[in-house]
Amino acid sequence: MTNARTVQLIITKMGCASCVGRVETALRTVPCVEDASVNFATEIAQVTFTGPTSDITQALESAGYPAATRQIELEIDGMSCASCVSKIERALESAPGVVAAQVNLATEGATVSYLDGSTDAEALSQVSARLGYRARLKATQSDEEQTDAKAEDILKLTRATIFAAVLALPVFILEMGGHMIPAFHHWVHATLGEQTSQLIQFALTSALLVGPGRVFYLKGIPSLMRAAPDMNALVALGTGAAYLYSVTATFVPQALPQGTVNVYFEAAAVIVVLILLGRLLEARAKGKTGAAIRKLVGLQPKTARVEQNGTTVDRPIAEITVGDILQIRPGERVPVDADVLDGNSYVDESMITGEPVPVGKSAKDQVIGGTVNGTGALRVQASRVGTDTVLAQVIRMVEQAQGAKLPIQGLVDRITYRFVPAVIAIAGLTVVAWLIFGPSPTLPLALVAGVSVLIIACPCAMGLATPTSIMVGTGRAAELGVLFRKGDALQQLQQAKVVALDKTGTLTLGRPELDSIAPTNGFGQTEVLRLAAALEARSEHPIATAIARASPSDLPDVSNVQSLTGLGLQGQVEGRNILIGSHKLMEKNNIDLSDLQAEADARAAEGATPLFLAIDGQLAASLTVSDPIKPGTPEALARLHEMGITLAMVTGDNARTAQALADRLGIDHITAEVLPDGKLDAINRLRDLYGTLAFVGDGINDAPALAAADIGIAIGTGTDVAIETADVVLMSGDLRGVANAMEMSRQTMCNIRQNLGWAFGYNILLIPVAAGVLYPFGGPLLSPALAAGAMALSSVFVVSNALRLRRVRASMVENTPPTPKEAHA
Incomplete structure (x- = not known):
């Protein structure tokens, strides 16, 4: 794959899970796109492509799902002539996700439009900085303004839901109150009259559909016109049918057969309220699924104390460059990755590595941005800044994992892509069947059944079942120090039958x-x-x-x-x-x-x-x-045995040393004295013998084995080559992370299966009930309002169930604090 780049785009106007297939189809028809994966829960598309960004934006626009864009203003230092302007402008325009860039020499600034989610202000600032022109976000635009869009959307949805409920409540009371309390029915007829009651319902329902409910028509009708209906189309058809029938019954009753003159304004009104409420609850719940990312982003402080000309000044993090000398006081967060020059302290790295015990730091040690300094003062030199820091890489890995699509999701997407057209067809057949075979009055009953089928169908729950669990599961795993770099590893790891481990640096410390x-x-x-x-x-x-x-x-x-x-x-x-x-x-x-x-x-x-x-x-x-065994290794291997995993060791060390270690740790299978190529053969033999295989390693010589295994697990303290090759990265060198990764994989996949079981079972059982199959046997004919409530609760149930993964505890936790000598060793 030459010159390919991968960006994450925020897709707008996706109303339900069936939209996922349409967006992916639109993206994959673009010649330069090599791969595209869309996550309904996050509304993010991960696209790998080789051509211009404009081709992708045009394809999404034509499909009716435009990519969200943002515009930022950068202040750029050091520009002296027009050649500086053109150089920076070309670099910004070639950056992934950038739609347009204009650099102004007079104002010493740049206006950059980019696809929201594909990049950010910090990454664009680094593009300019790499050319030698320090750039920073203009003070008028804060990071908070960029991250509060979701909160603003939830606030708007809350207001719309409350307004809709205020309009719907009188309609519901006027119509349904009479059915529940006969005396109230007689009072309404005696005081208002039936015609006046219907006119009030018409006015309030019209205001509701034109106001808070218009979103369903603005999105649903165009999707019908494109012959690609979504969830909004179902709501628009259902409420529109109920509303138009009621308007006809109110103003032109003679156009309807005798005995069928009924109004269903309350059904249209209550459906809109309940679906808005469901989307509000879903949006609030979905907002919690990204808590891990927000927590990681919040770890980095806003400013750092920099030594400059014999004094110290507070400087924004975006302005810190490699080589700057920083001072970190007791209790402060480390601003960027750095090397310790002076001082002694213990640093809490638990939010990065998952290890709860603070790590001793002194001269020549490295500290990680976002971690918390203990009681000592440190003087450090910045070694990695911006997107190069460990924290930024962790955030990027988690985002990629959360946007990944598991193999199980492919089947779900194929079903949901055809689901809405199928539901419309079922609703049509339901109406026809009731008109032909139904009891009198057939038309109102056919309308109720048809609308109920349209409303109760819930592709949202099916579409949310997998991605919400992935988001929460991978986020929680990151908090435990386990990074799933590749999405399918989350599904495959729980299928592993054998775990093969390298010896030096993996089972042991890697030094005598x-x-x-x-x-x-x-x-x-x-x-x-x-x-x-x-x-x-x-x-x-x-x-x-x-x-x-x-x-x-x-x-x-x-x-x-x-x-x-x-x-x-x-x-x-x-x-x-x-x-x-x-x-x-x-x-x-x-x-x-x-x-x-x-x-x-x-x-x-x-x-x-x-x-x-x-x-x-x-x-x-x-x-x-x-070469001593790493702390926690015996407990980790014992836990894996409890999980039913076969353990193997593949090492280049001599057989006697390997056998002695295996005897101490209870390892089941040993392959010793092998070269890197021999490790591949050993892995293939183990796979043939036991089944799905995970390999754990840390060195350059482990990279081929990590790539060849079904699931490659790299020790985060190992080499960059090993980490880049692996599917799963353990941020600490502790093998207990393997047990935690396995536990997280199993719990997440169990959660996904629960969600899919509920989502599919819900539709399989309730669509026939909504169609009225129980009615001939004395069963209920489901009202559209109840159908709307059930549909809303289905999505909320799926997201709420996924959020339970936030409470998953580590399978194993390190409890033994290191001595100062161990910490500094």
Whole structure:
């Protein structure tokens, strides 16, 4: 896929789930579009294309679903001539999602129109900044103004619903009150008269349909004219039929057969109120599905304290550049990704990694933007800003996952695409059947049944069933430190039968650590470690570094250090001759190992590396160094076993070390001493043997295996290559995240199945009831008003059920806080 880019567009005028198929069809007919996926819950289309953005906007406009656009004003510094203007203008116009850009040298600003959802002010500012012209959003337009559109829509919908209810209530009381309370019926006839009552109902219902209810006609009738009816068309047809019949009965009663002169103004009015109420409840509930994204966006502070010319100034985050020196006070949020220059503190990274325990930070450590500094002050240097920060990448991954379409959704979309035309056809057949076979008066009964079928059908619930669960599930997973980068991984992970794991850096920390010290011949453990570390500090070998790292900070001076290739080191420490290295080094120097040889051999059998220390020709101690198992790994693997998962290890390490580790962790299947290509063969064999396979890895050599597995899970502390190749990313290096990811996948898919079961079951059961199949057997003939209420509740039920995923708890949580040395290690 060459020169392809992917943008997210906000699609307007989608009234129901059946619109999804029409928008996708419109997009896919554009020659330059390689892929298009539309999410009804978020009203977002994810489009991969190679040509100009205008082709896409024109296709959406022609289909009747235009993409939402925004216009922003940028202030640009450093422009000196017309060539600067044209350079910036061309760069902005070529940015993904930009419809038009105009740069003005006189005002030192730019006006940019872009497809809403495809980019944002920060990304466009970075386009200019990369050319060397710092850009920022004009102060007149705040971020809050851009993010409050949904709240404004909900407020407008609330007002429309209340106004509609005020108009509908008298209509309902005048008509239905008489049916429920005979005395009220007689009072209305005695005081107002039947004709006056009908005229009042006509006036109020007309005002309601022209006012709050006109949205259904403005959207539904054009969709009928395009031969692509949506949910609005169903409402427009149903209420329009009830209203026109009632108008005829009121003003031209002689045009109707005798005995069929009835008014249904209350049905049209109440239907509009109930559907508006349903959409209001749905909009409020859908607003909560994006809570995870809003929470992540809210993590970044608005300003940062920057060192400048010997003083500190507060500067907006958008103006921070790589290399700026920042000061972070206790309790403040870290503004951008940065490297610590000075200071010591503990930083709460739970909102990014899901780990509840603060992490120690000191010089040369990295801090992540959006995390919370503890009680210490830090001085840092910005390393990544804007869209390059970890937080921005997390938000982008979550947005992509929330906009993804699972394989199960494809079937739903194909059904909903044909659903509305099918419902209209069923409603037509219902009317015809009642006119032919129904009892007298057939016309009113046929009208009631036909309108009820139109109103009760609910493609919205079917269309919302999957995407709302995806939105909430992936958002909650992100809060737990699990990022589903690719949507189908959410569905596939719960099907996994075997989890294959890399060893180094995945099951283990990926670096050697001092494991144990066994002193002998009267030497003390502290003395031995002090002397060994002093000598090993002169070597860069990983094993030497592990010993030096475990030592106290005040090491004695060393002289006459000599490296003995393949054997170890020798030197003088505080006037004593020190030898440290393998058993061969000791044997070469006639050092008797009998006291410690058995223990050293036993540790070697477990995969550790034994070393010996001699002082002045006498054996002083044995030291063992190993790559320790990561905290939480045994618990994570035990939890996966409880879930019925088969565990396998695929590693390039030697078989003895791998077997020892597998025995300790209870791993079922081992493939050792394999090259990266061999990992692919091992994965294929495991898949053939057990079924759907997930592979967990962290290194560059794991990238092919991550790509080849059914589900690739990358440790977030690993390499960028591994993370970019994976389907799922664990933001921390803790394998308990695998269990959390599996749990989240299972819970989300269970929720989706519940939603689909309700949505399809609702329509399968209630459409026939609305059509009146129970009426010949003494059952009810569903009123259009009740049908509207049931339809509204169906969508609200689906969204509310999806919101339960927000309360899913982590399958496993790390509870053991690190020591300061562990935190800084």
